[in-house]
Amino acid sequence: MKKTYVSMELNGEPVEFLAEPSQTLLECLRDTLHLTGTKEGCGDGNCGSCCVMLDGTLVTSCLVLGVEAEGRTVKTVEGMATGAKLHPLQKAFIDHAALQCGICTPGFLVAAKALLDQEPDPSEERIRLWLANNLCRCTGYDKIVRAVQAAAKEIREEKQAQ
Amino acid sequence: MKPFDYVAPTTLDEAVHALAGNPAARVLAGGTDLLAQLKGGRRETPLVVDVKRIPDLLSIRMEEGGLRLGAAVPCIRIATNPDVRAQYPALAEVASLIGGTAIQGRASIGGNLCNAAPSADAVPLLIVLSAVARVAGPAGIREIAVEDFCVAPGKNALGEGEFLVDLFLPKPAAGFKAHYLRFIPRNEMDIAVVGVGVSATVTDGQITTARLALASVAPTPLFVREVTEALVGKAPSAEAIAGAAALAEAAAKPISDMRAPAEYRRHLCGVLSRRALTAVLQ
Numbered sequence: 001m002k003k004t005y006v007s008m009e010l011n012g013e014p015v016e017f018l019a020e021p022s023q024t025l026l027e028c029l030r031d032t033l034h035l036t037g038t039k040e041g042c043g044d045g046n047c048g049s050c051c052v053m054l055d056g057t058l059v060t061s062c063l064v065l066g067v068e069a070e071g072r073t074v075k076t077v078e079g080m081a082t083g084a085k086l087h088p089l090q091k092a093f094i095d096h097a098a099l100q101c102g103i104c105t106p107g108f109l110v111a112a113k114a115l116l117d118q119e120p121d122p123s124e125e126r127i128r129l130w131l132a133n134n135l136c137r138c139t140g141y142d143k144i145v146r147a148v149q150a151a152a153k154e155i156r157e158e159k160q161a162q
Numbered sequence: 163m164k165p166f167d168y169v170a171p172t173t174l175d176e177a178v179h180a181l182a183g184n185p186a187a188r189v190l191a192g193g194t195d196l197l198a199q200l201k202g203g204r205r206e207t208p209l210v211v212d213v214k215r216i217p218d219l220l221s222i223r224m225e226e227g228g229l230r231l232g233a234a235v236p237c238i239r240i241a242t243n244p245d246v247r248a249q250y251p252a253l254a255e256v257a258s259l260i261g262g263t264a265i266q267g268r269a270s271i272g273g274n275l276c277n278a279a280p281s282a283d284a285v286p287l288l289i290v291l292s293a294v295a296r297v298a299g300p301a302g303i304r305e306i307a308v309e310d311f312c313v314a315p316g317k318n319a320l321g322e323g324e325f326l327v328d329l330f331l332p333k334p335a336a337g338f339k340a341h342y343l344r345f346i347p348r349n350e351m352d353i354a355v356v357g358v359g360v361s362a363t364v365t366d367g368q369i370t371t372a373r374l375a376l377a378s379v380a381p382t383p384l385f386v387r388e389v390t391e392a393l394v395g396k397a398p399s400a401e402a403i404a405g406a407a408a409l410a411e412a413a414a415k416p417i418s419d420m421r422a423p424a425e426y427r428r429h430l431c432g433v434l435s436r437r438a439l440t441a442v443l444q
Contacts, residue, residue, distance in 0.1 A: 001165035021168030021210065024197070044198045048264055057238060057267040063197045064268070065190075067168050068212060111263065132350045133262025 008069045010035075011079030019066035026050045028066035029076060037077040037106045041135070048134030051107040051114075052076045058114040060133075077106035080113060088158070089113055089151040098147035100138035108134050112148045120156050124149065163200045170212040174298045174327065180211045181323045182300055187211055189325045191219070191234035192268035194261065195277045211325075218327055219272075222246065228333045233272025233326040237261070240271060250331060252340040252359075256287045259344070262351045272326050278312040278382065285312065285383035286359030286375035287342040293331050299324030309375070309385040335371075338363040339442040343434045344377070354378045355422045356430040358410070360438040362393065369393045369443070374406065374435060379414035379427050386413040389435075398443035403436055410435035 003018040010033065017032045029035045029052070041049035043062050050061045053075040080087040089109050092098070099105045108131065115122055115130045122130070127148050128141070136144060171177040181187050187209040190196055199205040213219045219234040224245050231240065240246055240257035247254045253271075260283050261269050274284040275295065285308065293308040300323045308329070311319050320326070334340075340361035346352035357377030363370045372393035376384045388409045396402045416427035 001167070004168065020165060022163040022165050022200075024163075024201075044201060045194055045261075045265055048262070051264050054267070057236065058264045059267040060264045062201075063193050065168065065193070065197070065210070065212075068170075068190075068193075068214070070170075114263075129350060130263050133264045 004067045004070075006067055006070050008071065009073040011075055017066075021065060021067050023066045024062050025052070025054075025064040025066045025069055025074070026061040028069070029061060029074075032066075035076055035078050039103050039106055041103060041107075046135070047104070047107070048111060048131075049104045049107040051110040051134065053110060053114060058111055075110070077109050080109060087113065087151075088154045089116070089148065092147040092151035092154070093144070096143050096147035096150060098139060098143040099136075104134060104136045104138075108136065108144055112144075112151070116148070116152050116155060120159070121152060163197075164203075164206050166200075166207050167209045168212065169209065170215045172215045174216060174218060177211060177213055177216060177325060178298055178300060178323065180209070181325065183323075184209055185322050189213055189276070191270045191273040191276075192236055194265050194269040195273060213325065221328075224249075225330075229331045231271065231329045231331065233276075233328055234270045235272070237266040237269050237271065238263075241266065249334060250291065250340075252287055252342055252361075253284075253291065253331070256284050256342050259283050259342075259350075272329065275308065275311055275329070276318055276320070276326055278314070278316050278318040280312075280315055280380060280382055281353050281357070281378040282312075282383060283342065283344060283354060283357055283377065286357055286377045287340065288329065288331075288359075289375035289383060289385050290340055290359040290361035290373040291331050292361075292373070293329045295329055296327045297324050298327050303327070305330075309383075312382040315381050335363050335365075337365050338371070341438045341441045343438045343441075345430050345434060353421065356414075356416075356427050356434055358431065358434040358438045360435070360442055362398075362439070362442045364398055364443065367397055369396050369398060369402070372406070374410055374439070376410060376414055376431060376435075378421075379416040379431055381415075384413060384415075386410050388413065403439045403443060406439055407432045407435035 039049040041047035045063045188207040190212040219232040237257040288308045344354040344357035362372040374389040411432035414431040416424040418424045
């Protein structure tokens with residue numbers, strides 16, 4: 001099948017690539033653009049490990065076509081850290097041991113950031129419900145929730161200090 | 163996925179043209195049903211027509227007489243839209259019930275309707291909100307009442323080359339309330355064992371409108387017209403509600419499957435109908 005030219009903004013930088021219409025955004029990110037932070041879990045929208053931000057909205061990139069990203073803005077886990085400085089969520093996940101095998105982690109990080117960007121102080125119930133679209137088979141979730149709570153607190157304190 | 167062509171028209175006419183003469187072409191809105199079906203090999207298509215570049219399909223606007231909801235507006239925008247939350251709170255609620263957070267970023271109420279699943283959470287509510295679907299196709303624009311839109315499991319009333327443009331929801335009258343209740347075995351992200359949508363208007367102590375529709379208990383979402391006849395003209399009371407709930411239970415045609423036996427579903431129809439009616443009539 002003939003490839004289509006796609007240009008989009010990826011983690012703040014313009015990128016161009018060729019995609020077959022039947023390639024998912026996830027495949028384009030990993031196989032064409034070589035950003036392998038975004039993981040494929042179930043491949044049908046249930047597990048959330050492929051979560052990215054598309055025009056500021058949290059989506060599962062396995063259920064988005066690469067060609068749909070034409071002219072759009074995409075943010076992946078690779079865009080979270082500032083240089084060598086980890087995002088507070090990334091640091092909190094390490095500090096709270098909120099991962100074991102790590103396959104689900106990029107999806108959790110992107111999804112949790114989407115929540116904290118709009119709700120700086122979510123309740124535990126809100127965090128659990130928001131992250132219900134992300135599956136983890138290692139941690140039992142509790143450490144993930146604690147990490148998100150800790151990161152939220154740190155981000156709020158950073159903002160107050162400014 | 164098997165290879166297909168892709169077009170993203172920017173006007174209704176372009177979309178009609180793209181779909182014309184190609185009955186196997188599929189319309190792409192949020193993709194949470196279509197792309198999952200294509201990936202799973204449950205469906206094939208030579209052409210995907212992405213309708214999300216057409217402004218009409220992505221707009222939410224208040225018009226005189228009601229709300230016009232673009233067919234491809236994702237649930238997250240519906241759930242957070244101030245007009246929807248103020249005037250159609252039950253719609254905002256149901257938009258936050260379908261799938262998880264990331265699915266709501268893509269899945270649309272229009273797609274939920276077109277997918278025509280008997281279990282579609284949004285459809286009973288759309289029926290009780292008296293929503294009207296506006297459809298474009300080779301013969302122009304036509305309207306279909308939402309209760310007539312789903313015709314069989316996975317089959318809708320769209321003709322060849324037709325697609326859903328938007329849904330029109332009449333402005334709620336004073337005293338109007340709507341509510342959707344579903345039973346699922348866990349707290350979120352599950353398919354309804356039974357879903358019940360109800361609406362009613364109470365004016366001067368008398369019920370002036372009442373509608374009830376069921377999900378997951380028939381081949382299509384089921385509009386129970388007998389409930390309207392039974393309630394309109396009465397005063398809200400526990401007896402009236404119990405009578406209407408019994409009618410809903412009697413109208414259900416459930417099957418037994420992995421989610422629940424038929425008798426259990428029928429029982430739930432009565433229980434949920436009573437609770438939902440109580441919520442709008444109390």
